[in-house]
Amino acid sequence: MLEVLTQPVRFFESLRDRKPDLLPPLLVVVAALALSAIASQVSARLLPAVFPGGAGLQLAFALAGALVFGLILWAVGAGLLRLLAGAGSRAWEVYGWAWAPVLVLTLVSLSLAALMPVTGDLPPPPALTDAKALQQWQQEYQEVIAAAPVTRVQQGLSLVAALWSLWIVYSGLRVLAPARALLATGVVAALSLGLLAWSLR
Secondary structure, eight states: OHHHHHOHHHHHHHHHTSOOOOHHHHHHHHHHHHHHHHHHHHHTTTSOOSSTTOHHHHHHHHHHHHHHHHHHHHHHHHHHHHHHHOGGGOHHHHHHHTTHHHHHHHHHHHHHHHHSOOOOOOOOOOOTTOHHHHHHHHHHHHHHHHHSHHHHHHHHHHHHHHHHHHHHHHHHHHHHOGGGHHHHHHHHHHHHHHHHHHHHO
């Protein structure tokens, strides 16, 4: 893990001589997604629970949503990388290992969430039957989270993780598909940073 984070070219040069193995990079992706969902819930632990079942149910929904959405995102990103860089690029592994910075910085984010939880003067959520009041409450909930100092720090960490991940993608493709490394990384970078910008607005 340390080598892919700090010396990705050397890491992928050693990977090139081994048989493809999707399990380790997939575990990196799953761990990053799970920790991200946990960090989000730890950040908001002092706010009223969004779901009637309390914090446990809310965490379960957050984990399920993060894993489903994140794995779809990984599959789409890796598929696009393979399309652009070719079959020899081992795109599924490269894109999976590129989530290593997300995993590391999510651990930092989790620590910050434990030390700096989001606080705000929010009443409990209204009844699910009152759709208008519930929508207004959810908007206020999101505004409280967005304004919190820890959220701004986490957003900065997300940007660092995205750039770090793109460096790993480019390093991997330089080894495995050098002729297409720049083009493939450029397209993935445009989509990744665009999606990140949209999520942070």
